[in-house]
Amino acid sequence: MTPLLPLPAHPHLHPQLWETIEAAGVGATVLLNIDAGPGTGLDPTWTAATTRLVRAGASLLGYVDLAYGARPTEHVRAELGRWAGYPVRGIFFDQAPTSPYSIGPVAVAVRAARRIGFDTLLVNPGRPTDSLYRGLGTVLCTFEGAWEQYRVGTEEGVRSGDAHLVHSVPLDQIEACHELMRARGARFGLATNEASVHGAPVLPVAV
Secondary structure, eight states, X not given: OEEEEEEOSOTTTOHHHHHHHHHHOTXXXXXXXXXXXXXXXXXXXXXXXXXXXXXXXXXXXXXXXXGGGTSOHHHHHHHHHXXXXXXXXXXXXXXXXXXXXXXXXXXXXXXXXXXXXXXXEEEOOSSOOOGGGGGGOSEEEEEEEEHHHHHHOOOTTOOTTOEXXXXXXXXXGHHHHHHHHHHTTOXXXXXXXXXXXXXOOOSSOXX
């Protein structure tokens, strides 16, 4: 199981968080979110900071919001293009739909990301989807919720190799959450003590 670390914090505002993740180095997979995505243009500060993370051995994913399939395709493609300006190797597509009738925009986004060269793609509906989504060849995030809910179990349709996103995890139970993710066959796992999976974790960061 690969731990996934959310990093929406600006390097100037939260330098200790960036330094901690940089120190983790090899094995860390970092989910970058500049401004609900890549922002409106390349930020030299982010370029320098993300380059240091890559040199330390971390893998970077860029955040793209699909708005449950409602965002215009040209907006999604534009954001993918802006992420390509950073040393990002993959994309995290958030707020994906689950209905078979809504898979079209998701498939278009996935194809666009592959054409650019992104090789790690996560699609997050937050729960099990129609089986058609398995044909996209991405990692599906089939659980997003609180630690107390995750401890009880997951819905039918969650499979080994999916990603699990868990928030509201007490810091002293982060490793226990990671162990449960491994036991359930998660390929990627995000565990944060914040009230949302999109919030930056409070130090210390467990990897």
